[in-house]
Amino acid sequence: MIEAENLSKRYGAKVAVNGISFRVEPGTVTGFLGPNGAGKSTTMRMIVGLDAPTSGRVTVNGRSYAQHAAPLHEVGALLEAKAVHTGRSARNHLRALAATHGMGDKRVDEVIEMTGLGAVASKRVGGFSLGMGQRLGIAAAMLGDPRTLILDEPVNGLDPEGVKWVRTMVRYLADDGRTVFLSSHLMSEMAITADHLIVIGRGSIITSGPVQDVIDATSGTSVTVRSPGAAQLAELLAGAGVSITAAEPGVITVRGLDAATIGETAARNGVALHELTPVRASLEEAFMTLTAGEVEYHSGANQHAIQDGAAA
């Protein structure tokens, strides 16, 4: 169980994490979702005590990470690809980390086998591919056989095979009853791996809950309507709880009304419809909607893509 209370981190004038509170419940895969620069990595570094919070606190299984006598048995963390000395072999890297807890070569060999690093274990890490680096990071996180794993962007930059491997690994660990807290800026990744979501943008938590709830609560369904009388129809449909956006001339996206109601309204008023399509929101869209105002640097083009995405 990871518990954060009013956790904040400021770097000079810049607020990286702004008073967030959350819990990662035992035995769940909790996704930590947010755009780049939202504060995900900073939060994870604070959990394992690498960064000191400016205010607030975060505990792991009831205590701050540094107070555990054997932290590797409490939490395994993959914080960024290759937090490893490039001149050392994978096996020796793991041996050095294992030695801090008095674990011997037997355990090292077990995690090497488990992560499929056997063939490259005696090679220096400097020559590792990103995928091998991630495997080594996960091997290091697994050394103490912890019940809780923290994985920061575990699939970032991996090739499809690597992505598949990480996904399988996360699922395997979760099915084994472990708590997994993983971050990503890829919503599609979360839909596949996570049970629970914490969505963060610009240092603040935007929403959290079970994956499906987050999707349902944020966008619900929308209906795309194509009509030569789109502007007239928009006026007819307008009302409380209804939001209408025009993506391009002749096309409107309606939220808050179902397709039947829209079609009947059009028929009653003699408005011709060329298209009437209910659109179920995907996690991708839910995320875009949630973080549209929270992305730190977005270009005009991106903004457009967000609207297009919502209208599609």
Add this chain to the structure above:
Amino acid sequence: MSTITAPRARSDRSGAAAPAVGRVTFPHLLRSEWIKLVTLRSTWWTLGLTVLGMVGVSAIFASAVSSMTQGMSGGAGSFGASAITFGYFIGQITVAVLGALAISGEYSTGMIRSTMAAAPRRLDVISAKALVIALVVFATGVVGTLLAWLVTLPILPDVAAVSLADGDTWRVIAGTGAYLALIALLAFGIGAIVRNSAGAISAVLAILLMLPLVFQILGGLGQTWALDVMTYLPGAAGERLMAIPGPADELMTDYTVLSPAVGGLVLAGYVAVVLGVALTLVKKRDV
């Protein structure tokens, strides 16, 4: 989704009982730092060059002593001792590189984050690392000096021969190891402060090689205070650990001459201050 499904045979589970008893202790940290040190090629390069440099310089120096002492009938013992220890001049450079790299290498590669996540008590980690470095460098210095003694044995003339039966000889040999260990720690401390390999190495070499030069030039310009200060510079003070009173001292009546113990303490004082600052910063800063 996250409930434990059918129990499955897991090879890693069998090992779970064993690691569960392990805790982070200082001996475990020493072992970890020892593994880290000996599994890097740069360690073997720097230690190998240290020994090679010490022996090589001693051989050359011994040849010089051999011709210098021609016609002397006695009192040349300190020349012999100087010959076997003079390799420190090369050795201090390579062990400074080793000391600086031991910590700055962790920062530049990101390894420090793995290190501190595995053992969050940072002061213990840094202390363990420093202790391992100091012991390894001390041993290397002693071995290097003994090898230098062996190599210079046939070169040195009888009048300047160094006997291992002499208590002073062992003091000088241990003193060389101690000097090198302290220099490595100085570099280590600076490395932990600046967290950058090139910066740390440059800073240590500037302190060891350039600072004395600056004061010497000032002294040459008539600023006699500069010569007094020079005695207390880290390198000059520490070198006294290897000194044997002899005719060489008489040539230096213009200077304050520290005893080996005081000289060593002065260098140790610098090291303590630098390590103190380093530990404070490491504890305070984000990794």
